[in-house]
Each structure stands twice: as structure tokens, then as C-alpha cells.
Amino acid sequence: MLEIRNLHKAFGSLEVLKGIDVDLEKGKVLVIIGPSGSGKTTLLRCMNLLELPDQGSMKLSDRKLEFKSGRKLPTREVTELRKRTGMVFQSYNLFPHKTVIENIMEGPVIVQKKDRAAARAHAQELLTKVGLADRGDYYPHQLSGGQQQRVGIARAMAMEPDVLLFDEPTSALDPELVGEVLRVIKQLAQEGRTMVIVTHEMKFAADVADHVILMDGGYIIEQGPPQQVINNPQSPRAQQFMNRIAGEDI
Amino acid sequence: MTDRQIQIVIDSFWPLLKAGLMYTLPLAIASFVLGLIVAVLTALARTSGIRILDFIAQFYVWIIRGTPLLVQLFIIFYGLPSVGIILPPFVAALIGFTLSVGAYGSEIVRAAIQSIPKGQWEAAYSIGMTRGQALKRVILPQAARVSVPPLSNSFISLVKDTSLASVITYIEMFRQSQQIVARTYEALVLYTEAAVIYLMFTSVLFVLQGWLEKRLSRFSAQ
Numbered sequence: 309m310l311e312i313r314n315l316h317k318a319f320g321s322l323e324v325l326k327g328i329d330v331d332l333e334k335g336k337v338l339v340i341i342g343p344s345g346s347g348k349t350t351l352l353r354c355m356n357l358l359e360l361p362d363q364g365s366m367k368l369s370d371r372k373l374e375f376k377s378g379r380k381l382p383t384r385e386v387t388e389l390r391k392r393t394g395m396v397f398q399s400y401n402l403f404p405h406k407t408v409i410e411n412i413m414e415g416p417v418i419v420q421k422k423d424r425a426a427a428r429a430h431a432q433e434l435l436t437k438v439g440l441a442d443r444g445d446y447y448p449h450q451l452s453g454g455q456q457q458r459v460g461i462a463r464a465m466a467m468e469p470d471v472l473l474f475d476e477p478t479s480a481l482d483p484e485l486v487g488e489v490l491r492v493i494k495q496l497a498q499e500g501r502t503m504v505i506v507t508h509e510m511k512f513a514a515d516v517a518d519h520v521i522l523m524d525g526g527y528i529i530e531q532g533p534p535q536q537v538i539n540n541p542q543s544p545r546a547q548q549f550m551n552r553i554a555g556e557d558i
Numbered sequence: 559m560t561d562r563q564i565q566i567v568i569d570s571f572w573p574l575l576k577a578g579l580m581y582t583l584p585l586a587i588a589s590f591v592l593g594l595i596v597a598v599l600t601a602l603a604r605t606s607g608i609r610i611l612d613f614i615a616q617f618y619v620w621i622i623r624g625t626p627l628l629v630q631l632f633i634i635f636y637g638l639p640s641v642g643i644i645l646p647p648f649v650a651a652l653i654g655f656t657l658s659v660g661a662y663g664s665e666i667v668r669a670a671i672q673s674i675p676k677g678q679w680e681a682a683y684s685i686g687m688t689r690g691q692a693l694k695r696v697i698l699p700q701a702a703r704v705s706v707p708p709l710s711n712s713f714i715s716l717v718k719d720t721s722l723a724s725v726i727t728y729i730e731m732f733r734q735s736q737q738i739v740a741r742t743y744e745a746l747v748l749y750t751e752a753a754v755i756y757l758m759f760t761s762v763l764f765v766l767q768g769w770l771e772k773r774l775s776r777f778s779a780q
């Protein structure tokens with residue numbers, strides 16, 4: 309489903325990704341963890357080309373892209389790939405001038421040129437799924453953070469993407485609102501959605517992941533099933549990181 | 559005031575008001591609407607990332623902002639005929655004010671576009687929108703709301719600035735009052751009367767502005 313090879317990305321002289329490989333099968337959940345500044349967000353943003361990688365290749369479903377520094381991709385290639393990926397942002401980034409249901413319908417109607425009525429019906433289904441069936445006509449600022457983030461998830465799902473990308477979906481939330489968002493994501497995992505999740509919530513990661521990648525300094529320093537990476541890391545750097553996280557959790 | 563002055567005030571009120579309604583406001587409204595189109599196009603050129611467009615837009619804004627409007631009007635109306643371009647006063651004024659609104663307005667629109675958080679672009683791109691779709695559906699509607707207060711100030715200034723068109727023989731309200739002064743020699747009375755009518759117009763606009771801002775603030779709270 310998703311296959312990334314030797315991905316490199318630098319911002320000016322700062323090398324942020326130094327050769328990343330990722331393989332993700334359909335229906336699996338990949339969780340990316342790692343210290344601040346290790347390149348997690350950058351990797352995720354490369355997956356839907358919000359950042360253009362300098363080098364490497366990426367294959368999503370039937371589309372394959374090769375990256376070379378200094379070469380821009382054709383707009384068509386970029387938008388085609390983005391239609392196959394759904395992004396859920398840390399700060400939700402809902403459209404404040406549109407109602408909740410319009411936020412969700414926007415992609416299907418404007419980008420996929422779907423019929424409005426069909427898009428509305430689908431949006432309503434998605435709202436029900438994320439537990440906000442009665443909030444369609446609200447504006448984003450009338451909702452709590454947790455509710456806004458669930459709308460963000462519904463908006464990403466409305467495009468029926470091959471893979472859903474989450475960048476710390478709960479880190480902007482008050483602690484008491486984290487649970488409702490994690491529950492929705494977990495439900496999606498159980499339904500067999502393919503997802504990539506960047507998170508600092510280790511319990512959640514252990515719970516939901518099929519595969520965990522631990523990044524540090526632009527490299528993947530450890531990966532495997534969650535029991536191994538989270539509970540029994542092999543490399544000293546990984547052990548150090550896990551110990552520090554465990555310390556913070558108390 | 560003498561009885562004669564009172565009579566002049568009464569007699570000239572309707573002709574002045576009429577000049578305001580039929581010549582001042584239409585000029586202001588038409589040049590504002592056209593100017594806004596120019597302003598948005600100029601702002602888009604300046605934020606397009608296309609060097610040549612950005613350069614042309616910057617050059618235009620530089621010229622208009624850096625020279626007096628009065629001089630621009632003189633060039634258009636009195637200057638252009640010597641290269642064979644003869645424009646009626648209304649058209650000359652319309653061009654001058656449109657270019658002015660376009661230049662100053664583009665700065666407002668550009669600032670508004672830049673004030674929209676980057677996350678809004680990214681959210682639009684992430685659902686597969688092109689730059690054009692993102693602008694039209696996500697960025698410009700929000701930028702429009704941000705621009706309303708400064709743009710309504712521009713419009714109110716414009717209504718007053720149309721009095722400059724009197725110097726290129728466009729018979730708007732102020733020129734009308736000048737003509738009555740020429741007949742009656744009552745400068746203080748008539749120019750004050752004109753000022754009062756301008757004040758009536760702008761006061762209505764102040765109220766509209768307040769109402770509009772209140773309405774828009776309901777939606778833009780993030």
C-alpha cells in the first residue's frame with residue numbers, strides 16, 4: 309500500500325530526514341514516535357507532499373513518485389497523491405467560515421466533483437461515526453477542541469483516502485478531551501483503515517499500532533511490533549528515549 | 559445668518575444633495591468596485607510567487623502610492639490629450655480613482671491574505687485542492703472578512719476624495735457648490751453646506767460599517 313524508499317529532506321542546510329524507508333500494508337496502523345525535532349512531522353508531511361522530499365521514492369497504491377532535489381512535481385501528480393491521503397492536523401485547521409458539514413463536504417464537492425446531495429449524505433454518515441451527528445450546522449468555533457478534531461478526522465475521511473495521516477492529533481487538547489479523539493481513531497483502526505499516526509501517547513501507541521517506528525535525528529533507530537519497540541527496545545538510544553518517556557508519564 | 563443666506567441655503571440644498579447622489583456617490587461606488595477588482599488581482603500577483611507578475615504589481619503600487627492623486631488626475635485629464643487620448647471628466651476621474659483604490663486596496667488585501675494561518679492552506683491542499691481552489695474557497699473568503707474594516711475606511715475616504723474630481727471639471731457635489739458660490743459670493747455658507755452633506759453621507763457609511771463589522775465578527779471568531 310505505502311512504500312517509501314531512501315527518503316531525504318533538508319531545510320536549507322539542516323538535514324531532517326536522512327534516508328527513511330517505510331512499508332505499510334493495507335489495513336495496518338503505523339505509529340511513529342521519537343523525541344522532539346527528530347523529523348516525525350516532516351516525514352508525515354512528505355507523505356502527502358506538504359513537504360517535497362529531496363530524494364527517494366514513494367509508492368502509494370498504484371502511484372509511484374520519484375524525488376530529486378530542485379525538481380518540482382507536476383501539480384496533477386501532487387493533487388492526485390493528496391486525494392489518496394487524508395491528513396489530520398495537530399491544530400485541526402478546520403475552515404472557520406464553513407459549517408461542520410460544509411467542512412466535510414468541501415473536498416468531495418470541490419475536488420472530487422461529487423454531487424452535493426450525495427456528499428452531504430456521506431458527510432452526515434461520517435459525522436455520526438465520529439459521534440457528532442447533531443453538530444453539522446455548527447461553526448467550528450462553537451465546538452470544543454475534541455469535537456473539532458473529530459470533525460478534522462471526518463473531513464480527512466470524506467475523501468475516502470487510501471491512508472489517513474495523523475500528526476499528534478491530541479496534543480493540542482485539554483487532557484479530558486484526549487480520550488474521545490483516541491477512541492475514534494481506535495475505532496477506525498479496528499475497522500481496518502490504513503493509518504500513520506505520530507503521537508506521544510505511548511499507551512495509545514501500544515494499543516493501536518501494528519508497527520512502530522522510533523525516529524531520532526532523522527533516522528529510524530528502531531522499529532517493529534509495539535511490544536518490542538515500546539516495552540523492550542534493543543538499541544541504547546531507544547532504551548534511553550523510552551526511559552525518559554516513562555519518567556514523564558508518572 | 560441673513561434672510562438671504564438662509565434662502566440660499568434652502569435653495570441650494572436640493573441641487574447639492576442631488577449632485578451628491580447622482581455624481582459623487584456613483585463615481586465613488588463605481589471606482590470602488592472596479593478598484594477592488596484591481597486590488598485583488600494586484601494582491602494575487604504579489605502573492606503568486608511569479609517574479610514578473612510580482613514586479614509589475616509592485617511597480618504599479620509604487621507609482622500610485624508615491625505620487626499625489628491630484629497630480630494623477632491632472633495627467634489623465636489634461637496630460638493625455640496631448641498624446642491623443644481625450645477622456646470625458648467622468649471617465650478620467652473613474653480611471654484615476656480606480657487606480658488609487660486598486661493600489662491602496664491591494665496592500666490591504668495582501669495583508670489580509672498573509673494573515674490567514676498557513677494551516678488553512680495546508681488543510682486545503684491536504685484534501686487535494688489546487689492553489690486556485692484553495693484561494694477561491696478557503697483563503698479569499700476569510701481574507702475578505704479580515705479586509706472589511708480597512709476597506710470600509712478606504713471607501714469612506716474615497717467618497718470625500720471624489721471632491722478632487724472637481725478640478726478636472728467633473729460636476730460632482732463640491733464643484734456644484736463652487737458654481738453656486740460663483741453666482742452668490744456666499745463661500746462660507748455654501749462650502750459649509752457641502753461639508754454638512756458630505757458628513758451626512760459619511761455618517762450613514764459609519765453606521766453601515768459598524769453594522770457590517772459586527773455581523774462579520776460573528777463568523778470569524780476562531
Ligand SMILES: Nc1ncnc2c1ncn2[C@@H]1O[C@H](COP(=O)(O)OP(=O)(O)OP(=O)(O)O)[C@@H](O)[C@H]1O
Pocket residue numbers: 319322324342343344345346347348349350351
Ligand atoms: N519548514 C521548516 N523550515 C525549517 N526547518 C524546519 C521546518 N520544519 C521543520 N523544521 C526543522 O526540522 C526538524 C524536524 O522537525 P519536525 O517537525 O519534523 O520534528 P518532530 O519530530 O515532528 O518534532 P515534535 O515532536 O517537536 O513535533 C526540526 O529541527 C525543525 O526545527
Ligand SMILES: [Mg+2]
Pocket residue numbers: 348349350476
Ligand atoms: Mg511534530
